[in-house]
Amino acid sequence: MNHSPQIAYFSMEIALLPEMPTYSGGLGVLAGDFLKSAADLRTPLVGITLVHRQGYFRQRLDAAGRQTEEPCPWIVGRLLRELPARAHVTIEGRRVALRAWQYDVRGPAGFVVPVLFLDTNLPENSEWDRHLTDRLYGGDTYYRFCQEVVLGIGGVRMLRALEFDSIRNYHMNEGHAALLGLELLDTSAAANGRPHFTLEEVELVRERCIFTTHTPVPAGHDKFPLDLAGRVLGRHDFHEHHEVFCCEGVLNLTLLALNLSRYHNGVARSHGEVSQLMFPRYVIDAITNGVHAATWTSEPFQRLFDRHIPGWREDNYSLRNALRIPRAEVRAAHRQAKERLFAHVEQTCRRELDVSALTLGFGRRAATYKRADLLFQDIPRLKAIGKAAGGLQVIYAGKAHPADQPGKDLIARIVGLQRSLRPEVELVYLENYDMAIGQFLTSGVDVWLNTPAPPLEASGTSGMKAALNGVPSLSVLDGWWVEGHVEGVTGWAIGKPWSAVPNGDTHDGNHDGASLYEKLEEQVVPWFSRRHNAFTDVMRHAIAMNGSFFNTHRMLNQYAHKAYLA
Structure with a gap:
């Protein structure tokens, strides 16, 4: 009762x-x-x-x-x-x-x-x-x-x-x-x-x-x-x-x-530090956001976890045992999730994608500080990466606020690149990003891309949803990724860490763009294309280390101990 x-x-x-x-x-x-x-x-x-x-x-x-x-x-x-x-x-x-x-x-x-x-x-x-x-x-x-x-x-x-x-x-x-x-x-x-x-x-x-x-x-x-x-x-x-x-x-x-x-908090450790600088008269704690594991885990991975980690819905921390799941089964579950996403793309956009090709995902509100176009800073280099990968696919989604004209212009600029990127890079922009598309996207791509200008990402949760589905992040070190990133283990970092400083400097876009291309060239593409076991191990670590921690069960328990029962 x-x-x-x-x-x-x-x-x-x-x-x-x-x-x-x-x-x-x-x-x-x-x-x-x-x-x-x-x-x-x-x-x-x-x-x-x-x-x-x-x-x-x-x-x-x-x-x-x-x-x-x-x-x-x-x-x-x-x-x-x-x-x-x-x-x-x-x-x-x-x-x-x-x-x-x-x-x-x-x-x-x-x-x-x-x-x-x-x-x-x-x-x-x-x-x-x-x-x-x-x-x-x-x-x-x-x-x-x-x-x-x-x-x-x-x-x-x-x-x-x-x-x-x-x-x-x-x-x-x-x-x-x-x-x-x-x-x-x-x-x-x-x-x-x-x-x-x-x-x-x-x-x-x-x-x-x-x-x-x-x-x-x-x-x-x-x-x-x-x-x-x-x-x-x-x-x-x-x-x-x-x-x-x-x-x-x-x-x-x-x-x-x-x-x-009586209690104030930011939504990630780094955001708590930034908030403390913004509001120095107050004590700002931090409780890092999470996602509801049972909601955001795709059906193929739910079935996989049910076989190998019974009780994971009640005890999200038990997902740390994902390292024991055979690699072949992880790959098979991911392929099913990828096929579901691609079927949605074909149905809504009339575009047929290659299930074997490396696919990056990006789903964010189309605000300019989130830098959705950082991937396209050097198009010849990006196309060369796509050629080396045997084809690169990128799926975007995100709305701009009705009053945000720069955000709307950003969407149009990205959509306008589709023809110039082919055939090396296939770009799709999904319309009307919502919970349903978010479930398809975060589970069906191979790598989750996130490129905000630090320190403007408070937390972010899409990469957490991706992690539950064995999708590693390639992200700027901001928000939750500062805590979830272990290089080459749970994913890859773009650029260098941002340190909280009083003048609030953000990263140089040129440097971050170059770092993004380097990570794709030197690690993501070769691991995905040739080092299949190594890439699958990153997938398993994303679940075991990030899926088991960055969830709302853990988050609620922290609120209970720090705020509700204090």
């Missing part, structure tokens, strides 16, 4: 099923994986997010690689059940009603982690307010801030309306939910008959809150003009409580979350 939830996990996006497009990328997928592990490990959590009826967006690419966006609607009632309780928030003086839809994440032993999807589409609301929970990361600054009122303030009120009375800790997965701290403060003040909260109440709220920051990119930290925040919230005590709001003309939700939580 379930215990009442004791931890409320707030995230603007949560990815649970491919057919529920309530996520844009890594943040949402991580949140969904985390809640799945909570159900597996019987951890009393409840998740809170918005329903996002129109999804994020469906990406369309024309022949030239130009991206256009379409809504991605889904029928909420088919996958979620409506709860009878109602809550409300006040937005610019308007009373906005909220309902919640519930999805049950069920573990193998029947333990349920409920996930609440907040929704303003109710007849008593104005037409504008009814659409407030429609679009993930859509609309203007005003729309975004109103959404964060619904998530943070509305989420706490909905938990109260549903009589979730045993909540001890509130976990903010990014700053989007930071307003929940204000709701806790105001509720405490009202309960004590006061119009304003006190410093004592600030300390009590801090004891109940945990904050995880996910980005070293300044644009990733939500900031809103104080006049807008004051107008929406109906409050003007920001300067009165400077120790809470840290306002300098803006309401910075990252700083608000830091001020109203």
